[in-house]
Amino acid sequence: xSRTSLSRTLWSRFAVTAAAALLAVAGCSAPGADKDSxxxxxxxxxxxxxxxxxxxxLSSLGAWELKGAKLAVEEWNKAGGISGRQIQxxxxxxxxxPTVGTNLARKIASEGxxxxxxxxxxxxxxxxxxILQQNQxxxxxxxxxxxxxxxxxxxxxxxxxxxxxxDETLAKYIVETKGVKNIAMITNNGSYGKxxxxxxxxxxxxxxxxxxxxxVVTTDQKDFSAALTTIRQKNPQIIFLGAEEVESGLIxxxxxxxxxxxxxxxxxxxxxxxxxxxxxxxxxxGTLVSTPYMSNDLNDKTKAFAAAYKAAYNEDxxxxxxxAYDGAQILLNALKSSNVATGKALADAIRATKRDGLLGSxxxxxxGVGIFATTIGTITGGKLVPAS
Amino acid sequence: xxxxxxxxxGGVSLGAVYALVALGFSxxxxxxxxxxxxxxxxxxxxxxxxxxxxxTAKLPFALATVIAMAVTxxxxxxxxxxxxxxxxxxxxxxxxxxxGFGIVLEALATLVWGATGRAVPSPVPAAPLDLFGIKxxxxxxxxxxxxxxxxxxxxxxxxxxxxxxxxxAVAMDHEAATAVGIHVGRSNAIAFVLGAALAALAxxxxxxxxxxxxxxxxxxxxxxxxxxxxxxxxxxxxxxAGGIAIGVLDSFAAGHFQGYSELVTFLVFxxxxxxxxxxxxxxxxxxxx
Numbered sequence: 209x210s211r212t213s214l215s216r217t218l219w220s221r222f223a224v225t226a227a228a229a230l231l232a233v234a235g236c237s238a239p240g241a242d243k244d245s246x247x248x249x250x251x252x253x254x255x256x257x258x259x260x261x262x263x264x265x266l267s268s269l270g271a272w273e274l275k276g277a278k279l280a281v282e283e284w285n286k287a288g289g290i291s292g293r294q295i296q297x298x299x300x301x302x303x304x305x306p307t308v309g310t311n312l313a314r315k316i317a318s319e320g321x322x323x324x325x326x327x328x329x330x331x332x333x334x335x336x337x338x339i340l341q342q343n344q345x346x347x348x349x350x351x352x353x354x355x356x357x358x359x360x361x362x363x364x365x366x367x368x369x370x371x372x373x374x375d376e377t378l379a380k381y382i383v384e385t386k387g388v389k390n391i392a393m394i395t396n397n398g399s400y401g402k403x404x405x406x407x408x409x410x411x412x413x414x415x416x417x418x419x420x421x422x423x424v425v426t427t428d429q430k431d432f433s434a435a436l437t438t439i440r441q442k443n444p445q446i447i448f449l450g451a452e453e454v455e456s457g458l459i460x461x462x463x464x465x466x467x468x469x470x471x472x473x474x475x476x477x478x479x480x481x482x483x484x485x486x487x488x489x490x491x492x493x494g495t496l497v498s499t500p501y502m503s504n505d506l507n508d509k510t511k512a513f514a515a516a517y518k519a520a521y522n523e524d525x526x527x528x529x530x531x532a533y534d535g536a537q538i539l540l541n542a543l544k545s546s547n548v549a550t551g552k553a554l555a556d557a558i559r560a561t562k563r564d565g566l567l568g569s570x571x572x573x574x575x576g577v578g579i580f581a582t583t584i585g586t587i588t589g590g591k592l593v594p595a596s
Numbered sequence: 597x598x599x600x601x602x603x604x605x606g607g608v609s610l611g612a613v614y615a616l617v618a619l620g621f622s623x624x625x626x627x628x629x630x631x632x633x634x635x636x637x638x639x640x641x642x643x644x645x646x647x648x649x650x651x652t653a654k655l656p657f658a659l660a661t662v663i664a665m666a667v668t669x670x671x672x673x674x675x676x677x678x679x680x681x682x683x684x685x686x687x688x689x690x691x692x693x694x695x696g697f698g699i700v701l702e703a704l705a706t707l708v709w710g711a712t713g714r715a716v717p718s719p720v721p722a723a724p725l726d727l728f729g730i731k732x733x734x735x736x737x738x739x740x741x742x743x744x745x746x747x748x749x750x751x752x753x754x755x756x757x758x759x760x761x762x763x764x765a766v767a768m769d770h771e772a773a774t775a776v777g778i779h780v781g782r783s784n785a786i787a788f789v790l791g792a793a794l795a796a797l798a799x800x801x802x803x804x805x806x807x808x809x810x811x812x813x814x815x816x817x818x819x820x821x822x823x824x825x826x827x828x829x830x831x832x833x834x835x836x837a838g839g840i841a842i843g844v845l846d847s848f849a850a851g852h853f854q855g856y857s858e859l860v861t862f863l864v865f866x867x868x869x870x871x872x873x874x875x876x877x878x879x880x881x882x883x884x885x
Contacts, residue, residue, distance in 0.1 A: 264811050267711030397855035424854040428815055430806055431843070433606025434851025437599045454807045457715065465724050466602070466731045485715040486807050 253296035254289070254548060256281070256539070257321040259312050259336075260328055261304035268453065268482050269328035269528055273350055274299060275521050276532030277325050279513075280540060282520075290544050302327055306335035317343035322550045323539055324348070328528065330356055331399035337361045344551035346558055348535040350528065352476065353403035357575045363555050365576045367535030368500055368567060371407040373580050374475040378448075378498040379411035381584045381595065382473060388446050392421040392439045392470070394432070394459060395450030401427070404450030404475065420444050427455065432462050440468050446496070449474035457486025464491045471496060479527055479585065479592050489590040500567040500582045501527040502594055510566050534565035538578070601730045603847045609736035611843020612743040613805070616798035617820025618827065618835035619750065620791035626767045626830035627787035628683070630690060634675065634698035635795055636817015641701055642668045642796025643808045644709055647716045650800075657719035661800040665793040671701075672792025676785045683784065698813070705810040713809025739801050746797060747836055750790070754832070763787060767830075819846070822865055828875030837876050 258277050260270030281297045289295055300316070302309040309332035316324060317339065323346045327333050330351030340347050341361045348365045349356060354372050356364060382388050391412065395405040405424070412419060420442040423435035436459070439447060447463070447470050449456045456477055463472075464487075473496035477483055484492050504514030504525055513533060517525035538561050543549070546557035563570040563578075570578035585592040617639055624632045632638075642664050649660035675697050682690040720738055724731040754760040765773040766783040774780055798816070806812065819842050827838025845864060849857040869875070 261711075263706055263711050265809065267706075267809075268713070271710075271712055425850065426855060426858050428858060429850055430815070431606040431610045431847050431850065433847055434599060434603040435854070437602040438851070441598070454713070454809075458806065462606075465733050467724070467726070482712070482715075488715075488717065 251293070253294045254543065255296050255298065255319075255321045256323050256325060257298055257300060257312075257316040258325040259300045259302050259309065259316070259332075260326040261332075262299065262301035264304045265454070266304035266329055266452065268480075269350075270301075270304075270326075272526060272528035273326060273328050273532040275517065276525075276529035277536040279516060279520060279529075280533050280536035283516075284540050290540065291548055293548065295540070297325075302329075302332050304329050304332065306332050309333075309336045310339060312336070313339040313343075313345075317345060321345065322548075323543075323554060325532065325536055325539065326350060329399070330403065333364070334359065334399070337364050340364070344555075346539070346555045348539050348558070350531055350535065351400070353399055354407060355399065355403060357577060361576070362552075365535075365538075365558055365572060366578065367538070368476075368531045369579050369582055370577055371403040371475065372410075374498045374582050375404065375407040376411045377582045377584065378473055378475065378496065379408060379415065381498075382446055382496070383412070383415045383417060389417055390443075390445045391417065391419050391448060392423075392442055392444035392446070393419045393448040393450065394421075394423045394425065394435055394439065395448075396425050396427045396429075396452070396455060398427040398452070400452060400477075401450045404448075408448055408450065419448070425451070425455075425459075427452070429455070430458065432459050433466070436463050436466050436468060439463075440466060444470050446471050446473050448472075449478060451477070453477045453480050453482040454486050457483045457492075460487035460491050460495075464488075473497075475499070475582075476527055478587075481524075481526065484587065484590055492587050493589070495587040496595060497585045497587065497592055498582045499527060499585055499592065500579065501530045502583055502585050503592055509564075513566055530566040534563065534567050534570065537565065538563050538570060598729055599851065603851050604844060605730065605732055605736070607844035607847030608840055609733070609739055609843075610805070610846070611823075611840035612736075612740050613798050613802045613816070613839075614819045614823045614843050615836045615839025616743050616746065616794055616801070617816055618823035618839040619747065619832065620794040620798070621821055621824040622827075622830050622832060622835040623750070623794070624787050624791045625824070626832075627763055628784050630687070630694070631821075632675075632788075632791065633691065633694040633817075634696075634701060635694075635791065636813035636815075636820065637698040637701040637705075638668060638671060638792050638795040638813075639799040639802075639816050639820075640705060640808075640810060640813035641671060642792075642799030643803045643812065644705055644799075645796060646800030647714060647803050647808050648709075650719070650803075651714070651716065657800075661797065664800050665796040668796035668799075669789040669793040672788040672790075673785060675792075676788035680781055680784070683781070702810050702813065709810070711810060713807055713812075715807055716803035718804040735804060739805070742797070742801060743836075746794065747832070750794075751832060753790075759783075759786065819843075822862070826865060826868060826875055828877035831875070831877040834875055834877035841876075 260273050261267045262270045281295050300312045313336040328350040330353030333349040333351050337359050341363045346363045352371050354370045395401040421439045471494050475498045479497040479499045514525045542557035542561045559572045572578040584595040586595045645664035645667050646660045649655045649663050679690050679693050718735050720735040722734040724733045762778045763783045823839035823842040824835050827834030846861050849860040853860045
């Protein structure tokens with residue numbers, strides 16, 4: 209057999225195998241595993257799904273989120289559950305992939321889950337939202353892209369502020385408090401990075417500032433020499449980062465190697481240990497972070513949460529775990545106040561829930577956003593402390 | 597001008613890693629005619645092994661790398677051993693088998709080391725060199741030197757030793773090689789072991805440059821594979837040239853096309869392959885199967 213025809217057969221066979229495998233995956237929603245699968249029935253455990261990346265590049269987000277949500281559910285279960293029923297929290301892995309996410313949305317709808325926690329990736333949440341809306345499953349998501357709000361789904365709620373809030377606070381601090389006008393930007397073209405790019409550019413424009421450099425990178429990029437050298441020539445005082453944890457860390461590490469001494473600034477990803485460790489503690493010194501969760505020592509509530517988190521998982525709590533904990537508490541409180549309602553009634557109950565949580569005071573408006581404030585911190589000696 | 601040279605340097609240093617990955621692809625292909633699709637995942641296992649021995653067991657980086665190469669080489673033996681019954685029977689199955697092994701390795705890494713991944717601090721903490729305003733990381737120079745040394749050693753082995761010559765013979769015509777008494781299975785096993793060890797070398801070198809996680813094999817594997825094809829699949833110098841070319845192409849595309857760089861890189865790659873399907877060193881490509 210000649211090489212070309214061999215490889216052609218090969219690829220066609222590979223395609224057939226792959227298609228078969230996909231069908232198998234799609235079809236294996238455990239037939240008969242759940243007798244009351246259609247039943248949003250009123251006995252037995254209350255079924256809540258948590259969907260997040262448990263594998264792949266974004267799995268650290270998924271792991272933190274699971275830990276936070278689980279902590280809240282265990283607390284309620286220990287206290288006797290809701291209306292005498294235990295809460296069953298089942299984990300599904302979306303691999304950070306919108307296609308997998310939509311499959312899982314159909315799966316939880318057919319298996320009788322009444323609410324969903326996650327995902328931490330805006331793109332996946334946006335892909336799943338129409339299916340969840342159609343099946344009337346309320347979803348408390350952890351992303352921060354304004355794109356989620358734009359969907360106007362009455363079943364989608366955020367457990368934190370959107371990029372608009374993060375970046376408005378950050379721009380205000382940089383421009384008005386610090387008086388810095390010489391600002392460069394480097395963002396990625398993924399869902400998160402795009403949201404950050406637009407929100408920060410808008411916040412700067414409102415203060416009549418145009419960034420001196422506006423570099424866009426891909427989510428998969430590993431070498432940032434070209435973008436960073438361009439930025440270095442403009443000699444900015446502050447460089448805004450709109451990329452996830454690992455990529456941001458690589459950007460800062462390479463920037464320091466290229467002799468860039470400017471301060472970096474960003475939002476949620478820049479406050480995480482993954483960002484710090486990827487770049488190195490000395491490289492991130494002084495980084496400005498816009499965050500709704502400054503530290504575990506903020507007040508009594510955060511201290512209690514951090515202690516419980518440490519006891520359960522033997523690691524320090526951080527923003528994403530805290531957000532997921534708040535989100536899960538809001539959902540559980542709504543379930544309690546509505547006497548385990550489902551569908552639209554549950555969504556309305558979530559919207560009516562007020563919570564004085566770890567991130568601050570939640571009060572949902574019509575857009576599904578419940579909190580509108582962040583504070584600015586600086587990374588000092590590897591730890592996030594309130595900025596002066 | 598400064599941007600041009602800085603971009604070039606960034607591209608070359610990552611390209612050296614792609615070149616090492618491409619070498620492993622090419623070595624197995626020229627010997628067996630098989631594309632080892634698990635190669636990217638073997639790179640990832642190598643990166644985890646090296647970082648574990650370096651960070652957890654606190655061994656020197658060089659020693660950690662050598663141990664990682666040995667352990668990963670063993671994984672190469674296992675993959676070849678499992679797939680050997682298929683050789684000369686069903687080649688397609690063998691190829692699918694390597695894809696399967698890749699998935700298994702990724703799942704295993706998630707089980708053993710967790711899904712979060714880890715950062716590896718640079719073993720060469722010296723400040724970057726400054727050449728007329730162009731910064732050169734000392735670690736990049738180390739990577740380039742090691743990649744060059746590994747290539748030289750591999751060429752020496754293939755051309756100057758009896759076993760290497762036997763592998764060359766199998767690559768040219770495995771039936772004739774069998775006829776003169778060369779053990780084809782053993783030759784294949786050596787190719788897999790060397791390929792896996794090269795993967796581990798690439799993985800351990802890339803750890804401090806990037807971030808070690810169970811999914812890191814994907815991008816590295818694809819870029820390395822593209823490098824091998826561009827250089828002329830199966831050719832050793834081709835793998836080096838192709839790997840570095842992909843790294844440089846990627847860097848310049850990132851500089852000029854920003855968010856669309858990935859698209860441009862592979863578009864250029866496709867055009868180059870259409871113009872010259874055999875790659876840069878194509879005429880030497882071994883054709884088996």
